[in-house]
Amino acid sequence: MIADKLYKKAIEISPVCVGLDSQIAYVPGCIRAKDISEGEKIFEFNRQIIDAVYENVACFKVQVAYYEALGIDGMRAYAKTLQYIRKKGAIAIADVKRGDISSTAIQYAKGHFEGDFESDYMTLNAYMGQDAISPYYPYLKEKNKGLFLLLKTSNPSSADFQDVLVGKRPFYELVAEKIEQWGEAFIGSEGFSAVGAVVGLTYPSEFLRIVKQMPHTFFLIPGYGAQGGTGKDIAQIFQDKICGVVNSSRGLITAHQGKTEDTDFIEYIQQAVMAMKEDIVKWL
Amino acid sequence: MIADKLYKKAIEISPVCVGLDSQIAYVPGCIRAKDISEGEKIFEFNRQIIDAVYENVACFKVQVAYYEALGIDGMRAYAKTLQYIRKKGAIAIADVKRGDISSTAIQYAKGHFEGDFESDYMTLNAYMGQDAISPYYPYLKEKNKGLFLLLKTSNPSSADFQDVLVGKRPFYELVAEKIEQWGEAFIGSEGFSAVGAVVGLTYPSEFLRIVKQMPHTFFLIPGYGAQGGTGKDIAQIFQDKICGVVNSSRGLITAHQGKTEDTDFIEYIQQAVMAMKEDIVKWL
Numbered sequence: 001m002i003a004d005k006l007y008k009k010a011i012e013i014s015p016v017c018v019g020l021d022s023q024i025a026y027v028p029g030c031i032r033a034k035d036i037s038e039g040e041k042i043f044e045f046n047r048q049i050i051d052a053v054y055e056n057v058a059c060f061k062v063q064v065a066y067y068e069a070l071g072i073d074g075m076r077a078y079a080k081t082l083q084y085i086r087k088k089g090a091i092a093i094a095d096v097k098r099g100d101i102s103s104t105a106i107q108y109a110k111g112h113f114e115g116d117f118e119s120d121y122m123t124l125n126a127y128m129g130q131d132a133i134s135p136y137y138p139y140l141k142e143k144n145k146g147l148f149l150l151l152k153t154s155n156p157s158s159a160d161f162q163d164v165l166v167g168k169r170p171f172y173e174l175v176a177e178k179i180e181q182w183g184e185a186f187i188g189s190e191g192f193s194a195v196g197a198v199v200g201l202t203y204p205s206e207f208l209r210i211v212k213q214m215p216h217t218f219f220l221i222p223g224y225g226a227q228g229g230t231g232k233d234i235a236q237i238f239q240d241k242i243c244g245v246v247n248s249s250r251g252l253i254t255a256h257q258g259k260t261e262d263t264d265f266i267e268y269i270q271q272a273v274m275a276m277k278e279d280i281v282k283w284l
Numbered sequence: 285m286i287a288d289k290l291y292k293k294a295i296e297i298s299p300v301c302v303g304l305d306s307q308i309a310y311v312p313g314c315i316r317a318k319d320i321s322e323g324e325k326i327f328e329f330n331r332q333i334i335d336a337v338y339e340n341v342a343c344f345k346v347q348v349a350y351y352e353a354l355g356i357d358g359m360r361a362y363a364k365t366l367q368y369i370r371k372k373g374a375i376a377i378a379d380v381k382r383g384d385i386s387s388t389a390i391q392y393a394k395g396h397f398e399g400d401f402e403s404d405y406m407t408l409n410a411y412m413g414q415d416a417i418s419p420y421y422p423y424l425k426e427k428n429k430g431l432f433l434l435l436k437t438s439n440p441s442s443a444d445f446q447d448v449l450v451g452k453r454p455f456y457e458l459v460a461e462k463i464e465q466w467g468e469a470f471i472g473s474e475g476f477s478a479v480g481a482v483v484g485l486t487y488p489s490e491f492l493r494i495v496k497q498m499p500h501t502f503f504l505i506p507g508y509g510a511q512g513g514t515g516k517d518i519a520q521i522f523q524d525k526i527c528g529v530v531n532s533s534r535g536l537i538t539a540h541q542g543k544t545e546d547t548d549f550i551e552y553i554q555q556a557v558m559a560m561k562e563d564i565v566k567w568l
Contacts, residue, residue, distance in 0.1 A: 021388070065384060065391035071400025075359045099409055100349060100381055101439040103534075104305070107349035116355025125383055127411045127434060129441025150411060155385040157413025164458060166448050171455070174448060250387075 001188030002120055002146040003196070003218050006091055009058040010242050014277040015234075017093070017220070018053060019249025020046050020081060021063040026254050029261030039073035042066075046081045049253060050088060052266045053273045058245045059091035061220070062119070079116040092119045093220065097150060099125030105135035113139045121146040123198060123220065126175060133182060133195075140186050146194040149179050152210065154200025154223035170206075173213065180214045192218040192243070201229030201246065207237050219244030225251025225276070235283030242284065248276055285472030286404055286430040287480065287502050290375055293342040295526050298561040299518075301377070301504070302337060303533025304330050304365060305347040310538050313545030323357035326350075330365045333537060334372060336550045337557045342529045343375035345504070346403070363400040376403045377504065381434060383409030389419035397423045405430040407482060407504065410459060417466060417479075424470050430478040433463050436494065438484025438507035454490075457497065464498045476502040476527070485513030485530065491521050503528030509535025509560070519567030526568065532560055 024038050027045045034041060050060065062085075067078035085092040094117065098108045112122045113136075126133055126149045139145040152162055152172045162172040176197070183193030193216045199207050201223035211219075221237075223229040225248040234246055255272035256265035308322050311329045318325060334344065346369075351362035369376040378401065382392045396406045397420075410417055410433045423429040436446055436456045446456040460481070467477030477500045483491050485507035495503075505521075507513040509532040518530055539556035540549035 023391075063384075063388055063391075065382070065388045065395065068395035068401065069391040069399075071395070072356065072360055072363060074395075075356055079356060097384055097409075098349070098381070099383075100347075101437070104347055104349045107307075107347075107353040111349065111352035111355070111358075115353075117352065125381075125409050125411055127409055127445060128437050128439055129444030129446070131439050131441035153385070153412050155412055155415050157415035160413030160462065161411060161455075161459065162413070164450050164455070166450055166455075171445075171448070171450075175445065178444065 001194060002091070002144050003192040003194050004188040004190045006058060006146070006245065007190045007192055007218060007242070009091065010245055013058055014056060014281055015242055015245045016057040016273060016277050016280065017059045017061050017245040017247040018049065018057050018252055018273060019061045019063060019247045020049065020253065021066050021249040022046055022253060023066050026257065028256060028265040030263050030265070037073050039067075039070050039077035042070075042074070043077040043080045046077070047084055048266050049269055050084055050090070052270045054085075054088050054090045056273060056277055057090075059093055060085045061093040061095050061247050061249070063095045063249065082117060082119050086118070086120065091121065093121040093123065093148065094119035095123050097123050097125050099128050099132050101128065102131045102135050105132055109136045109139055113143060113145050121148060121196070123148045123150065125150050126178070130178070130182065137185075140194040146196060148196040148198050148220040151175050151179060151197040152199045152203060152206060154202045154227050158200065176210050176213050180217055183216055187216050192216055196220060198222065200227070201233055202227055204233045204236060211237055211243060217243070221246045224248045231279035231283050234280050238284060246280060252276065285478060286375070286428050287476040287478050288472040288474045290342060290430070290529065291474045291476055291502060291526070293375065294529055297342055298340060298565055299526055299529045300341040300557060300561050300564065301343045301345050301529040301531040302333065302341050302536055302557060303345045303347060303531045304333070304537065305350050305533040306330055306537060307350050310541065312540060312549040314547050314549070321357050323351075323354050323361035326354075326358070327361040327364045330361075331368055332550050333553055334368055334374070336554045338369075338372050338374045340557060340561055343377055344369045345377040345379050345531050345533075347379045347533065366401060366403050370402070370404065375405065377405040377407065377432065378403035379407045381407050381409050383412050383416050385412065386415045386419050389416055393420045393423055397427060397429050405432060405480070407432045407434065409434050410462070414462070414466065421469075424478040430480060432480040432482050432504040435459050435463060435481040436483045436487060436490060438486045438511055442484065457494075460494050460497050464501055467500055471500050476500055480504060482506065484511070485517050486511055488517045488520055495521055495527060501527070505530045508532045515563035515567050518564050522568060530564060536560065
């Protein structure tokens with residue numbers, strides 16, 4: 001079960017998730033100078049990052065938008081990045097936030113859990129309700145895949161809809177209730193479900209309430225570093241047990257910027273990953 | 285302004301939107317027998333459909349999930365399909381339902397409003413709030429692009445979250461209010477905004493209330509045909525004025541199935557499109 005595997009990596013290695021929101025502006029001169037396509041440069045950048053840090057992190061999250069932005073060339077880099085992560089035995093989260101009616105969801109499941117873009121986990125948007133999520137279920141049991149559903153996101157405008165009061169509760173608590181309930185059929189031996197949730201670290205007190213409400217849910221936690229979340233915030237959320245992985249993207253993969261354009265760029269990124277690992281692990 | 289262009293096509297030609305949710309099972313034997321990739325077969329199927337019907341419809345909607353399901357080969361077919369629609373002077377709606385934080389939204393906008401996957405309109409999910417939508421705004425003014433935001437979707441489980449009562453109003457009415465408000469800065473000469481909304485035809489009485497609440501919003505309306513909506517339902521929604529385009533996918537592009545595997549397949553699809561056009565226009 002994928003949630004067991006991810007949980008074990010989180011406790012045995014570290015709960016760090018490296019976000020490969022890679023764009024050409026982040027790629028150092030030594031790779032940019034090569035006579036290859038933009039997508040190939042980005043893949044080469046990713047490949048070196050994966051090689052350098054995969055033994056110190058729980059997983060990688062690949063934000064598909066950065067690859068779609070480059071068209072076919074970018075999608076090729078996206079496929080190669082996912083394949084490389086998985087070849088290393090690391091866990092690949094496809095951050096695609098898809099959400100659509102069941103006939104369409106069947107196609108998205110096929111697209112991101114099989115073939116060129118195969119990942120271990122994908123993120124989904126649950127706004128359309130259960131029948132937009134259930135088509136992915138066969139993959140959870142039969143192909144050992146996992147989901148992270150958007151619950152309370154890290155951006156300032158998440159309040160627009162997610163915080164609206166329904167009776168006395170914020171809307172996102174209804175979503176939390178459904179996610180915990182949908183996940184009950186997919187709980188692994190470590191007590192966590194393959195139906196996880198995305199909750200931003202930018203709202204720590206809300207997060208703590210959510211964690212208590214969702215004992216079987218494993219979390220994908222954006223918002224560390226560039227977006228403002230700290231190791232101390234994470235410690236508070238993990239006070240009972242480690243129940244998620246913490247993503248940082250820009251904070252890690254731009255660590256070399258302004259310092260080097262040469263092949264030693266990877267050392268800066270590696271240091272940033274180790275510093276994040278320390279910052280989290282020291283509180284646990 | 286794109287909303288003016290789409291509105292004019294809807295009143296002058298017909299409000300029909302052909303959904304190219306194309307999969308290999310729909311492609312007739314005469315194309316399937318060719319020695320080309322699956323993606324190329326699907327593009328050839330789409331190309332013949334576009335040629336046959338573009339003068340009788342308002343626009344085409346391309347559901348990206350069907351193309352992502354085929355990996356890189358599928359994404360190439362997706363790009364070629366969008367490019368072919370636009371080359372014909374027809375309007376291409378990228379049904380991608382993206383929704384993410386602003387830095388990511390910038391990448392999605394670039395991906396679907398420029399380059400290989402350039403479309404005229406894209407569908408978005410607004411669950412993350414305004415800052416997940418505003419990064420697309422520069423494209424509305426500067427590149428003549430449009431958006432359709434998910435409001436009340438056509439699937440049975442749309443009730444799970446969209447119908448939840450907030451005070452005395454269903455949640456989707458709050459989304460409606462925001463969409464109408466966000467669109468105010470982008471109203472064209474015909475009175476419609478470039479920020480449109482997706483509302484399923486499967487809930488006609490709710491739809492009528494929404495239309496009255498959103499005088500400047502143009503709608504993308506799924507749910508006709510295979511999902512149960514009828515021309516009479518549309519007439520009720522368009523009673524004051526034509527304020528949207530009506531999509532059918534399977535109901536049109538599988539019209540030849542069980543009848544022919546030969547090159548005359550296109551006549552069945554053409555007839556189905558004409559029948560849908562009649563069924564809608566006769567009530568207006």
